[in-house]
Amino acid sequence: MAWQRVAALESLRDSGVVGVELEATPIALYRFGAEVFATHGICTHALAFLKDGWVEDGTIECPLHQGVFDIRTGRALCAPLTRDLATYAVKVEGGDVYVDLEISGIHPNSAAECPAAGAHSEGASAALPLVIIGAGQAAAAAIRAARAAGFAAPIHLVGEERHAPYERPPLSKAALAEGFDAASCMRLSPADAQALGVTLHLGVRATAIDPVARTVTLSDGAALAYGALLLATGGRARRLTAPGGDLPGVHYLRTLEDAQAIAMALKGAGRVAVIGGGFIGLELASAAVARGAEVVLLEREPELMARLLPAPLGAVFRQVAERAGVSIRRDTAVTGITQEAAHLTIATSAGPVMADVVLVGVGLEPETALAEAAGCAVDGGIVVDGEARTSVEGIWAAGDCALHATPLRGRARRLESWQNAEEQGAAAGRSIAGVAGAAEAKAPWFWSDQFGFNIQMLGITAPDDAVVVSGPDAAAGAVYRTLDPQSGRVTAVLAVDDPAAIRAARAELDAEAPFDGAAHDARPVTLDAACDDENSDAISEDDDMSADPAAQFAKTYAWPKDGLSIIPDWVYTDETIYQREVERIFHGRTWNFVALECEVENPGDFIRSNVGPTPVVVSRAEDGTIHVFENRCAHRAAEFCRELSGTAKEFVCPYHQWSYDLKGNLVGVPFRRGVDGKGGMPKDFKPAEHGLRQLKVETHRGVVFASYAEDMEPLADYLGPEVMHEFETTFDGRKPKLLGHYRHSLPGNWKLYHENLKDPYHATLLHTFLVTFGLLVAGNKSLMLADPSGRHGVMASAKSEAGNVDEDKKKEMRAYKEGMSLEEPRFMNFIDEFDSPWSVTMATIWPNLIVQREMNTLGIRHIIPNGPNEFVMKWTMFGFEGDDEEMTRHRLRQGNLMGPAGFLGLEDNEAIKFVQDGMLRVTDGEHLVKLDPETEAGTADTLISEAAIRAMYKHWRDVMGIA
């Protein structure tokens, strides 16, 4: 095929990325000065568009899981990526950019293009093979790099495990959860190996090396001659030396089989003991907690990772684990394990601990015996130079078995990390291929996933470094820096759920100057501060009973210093806050939805409804006016109206027969004058003063609102022009017609529902349905509007015509599976009945109404809170008078999207429940709403934004009097 013009050079931002489409293939274009590169537009990991990613140093970082690709070669550079990205040839001519889809980009480093052994074996037959001992990650990296650098001789890969190289990080994470697919962590598949001219010797151990004759002996008796030998032997999980360390039920973790055994053991394990509080120990604890086990973690040292990290940082990890429910015993050394029936008893310096399963993570013993026997210098790890050469001619070493080339912070060390295996392996591969020169030194980088957090660390810290924190402490968004005590320079940055901070940290590590704490709003973390995590000023000062209640409230409910981007959990879980919400919001200056007018069509018609939690009756009086009053008898508070809807002439409380008219006025009190002059109501009792509590009512376009505020402003002022406009677009003058209700209870705080609909970020991430069937793609036109007060909002999107993704593109998008298309195509039709650019709008009208216009399925969602931790959602689905039968059916068909069983609706309900669960199980937690810092609060011009949620909380704090 030919070159096709895709863009004008002018339109590409330097060092930026844009997405284009060519023959239904999404393409990402990157410009560096006058040069342009093209790759496939979708990440090879999951469905994410790289045009939304982050370009840096010639790489593109995926927006979804931060996988990084080399832009020029398409090479996948880090987890979770396992497959390279397709690249395409690009030329720039006369200011225009052309792409040829049939020619891949020029990528001299790419494995796919390099001479595979088959093709070159003739020319290279003189060259002796490369033998690699250890088929792990470093080996895979070395193979790819060697081939990419033109190494043409045969490669033999000897591995003791029966698997081709795979990645280990998932072993303590995804592999311990349900539904793990081992294929997903392959690093060099047998097919890749074949393509790269690698002969696999799997399930075979190398037993001896003769460095003079240059041969390796294998456990199956074979011998391999080598020109170059790479030791990539990794290491073994260190065993407990105490007796009982090998009992069944005591597990170690290094291999896939180990992980599978642990996953099995965790099924149904009640009590799990983890020995060792390092990264792997913590991840194991996290997996066990996730499986519902009761977890105790035993650490010999006074703090977690005491020999690796400054104590305040160790304490951060500890707090995170403790909050997730792990009980951590420090200063606790294991002295032995005994077994009785299925139970294990661990004897420790601090008394016995019982468990069903014991998981051990006490470190790694590097596999260096072969190297030593071959005469290589070994000093706690195989000594190598910047090209990964050992002290013996013809032998290289890389990965967990080797030391880092230069001392780091004054110490020769091994870096047991994914990144090191990758880089040292690649350095060895290049050096073996004859490409001289050490790779540029990159700061060591490491990540760990535990207790729902992604923790990344860049740089090398030492136990006596000082620690400062920016943002919250021990929570998502926390960024810790460790500082050299002498120079004050940053030595490492550790970020919790904040990959951007790690990106920024590269420059900080390079900086010569001491760290400027003030510029980063950083405060020191000392051990004391970290230790009394259970601080909470609120509790300690609570006992001051004499304090003025307002001051007391202000003290107890102080918003975090960080401003709008952090929301404390008590906002959602606290009973006092909830009571105040009822008083100040639902019973305050707000208009609350109560009914559609068509539900009380005729005089005498009524329905039960609610304003906030408070039950009310909506009724139409004889004169045609609509009235809303509390469903609570003025006598003894009985909730007298029990039918969901009906027709009545009056309301009579069944308890003592007090009767009220259709406007809520008290008309009859039995035996008001007593019997025989005895008893009865006081003489001065005036029925007019004892009617039901009546609310102010306004109706607009067939929708009934009520307010407790007697001097409430008109609805139009309350909504403001923008939100009113959207309201009137849906309620366009046609008369609404009731189609039915759904009712469901949600175990979450009522505000989470508003947030869900002010959170356009979740739509393509949670609702796979939308993406799977091509109904919403990140490129759809959309808007997240917040009204000037911050309380109302409208989330809107337009179904693009191109949203009907064609077959070719479906193949590209990995969420599409074979046969994934709807059998009922009418389900997704949009009949353009509204005067609007949007096909979907969700208007969140404070405090209790959501107007759903999901294409043609229309609904009111009415929030009825029931304490801080639960609310009821009542849906009123409607069409319009004048709809023909087919239109009504169309609305009903599309109704499958929403509601408690809706394809999207059920997911939102579940997500809200998960959030509340997450809050209830941690004390004093907080949430992050940091997306899109450019818009502090208000309407955002990107969907990857939480600015509307921030706007809502600005308003909320104002009304609630929370500074």
Add this chain to the structure above:
Amino acid sequence: MLTMEKPAQTRDDLIDALLLKAEVDAFNARYCAALDSQRLADWAALFTEDAFYTIISRENHDRGLPVGLIYCENGGMIRDRAFALEKTAMFAPRYLRHMVSNLSVREAADGSFTANADYVVFQVLFDRPAATIHQVGRYDDVFVRTPSGLRLKSRTCIYDSLLVDNALCIPV
């Protein structure tokens, strides 16, 4: 009971009626088994191509309002539902148990027949101790006989438990 609604004339009639009832019972057992083991494609296969399936609250049903939690107008939509729930929907894992009883069957002249039965669906979430009654209701069915056995031409699930516990993730 069948015999009370339309007293069987002869012993043969009675046996026929009992056999038919047993057949529907067996069908419902299969139906419940498919749902309880969350084999939704198998569930979808128990309907005819022109089948109608809905789960509607008793509130809506009694007032003649058509809105249902699930609303499928044909076999394709039923399969769409099964497919989407199995492949795309995110919800917490759970176990369900469907119980059906009080079956009554009335045969129509054209060989199809209508049936009613009461159902209860229990739900177990992994972090809650008790099985909760997720839904209680009544099936209103039309069956047809096909070469591969009985199939539902229509099933309306009319539920009494109006307030759904959070979300309904598996059909009833």
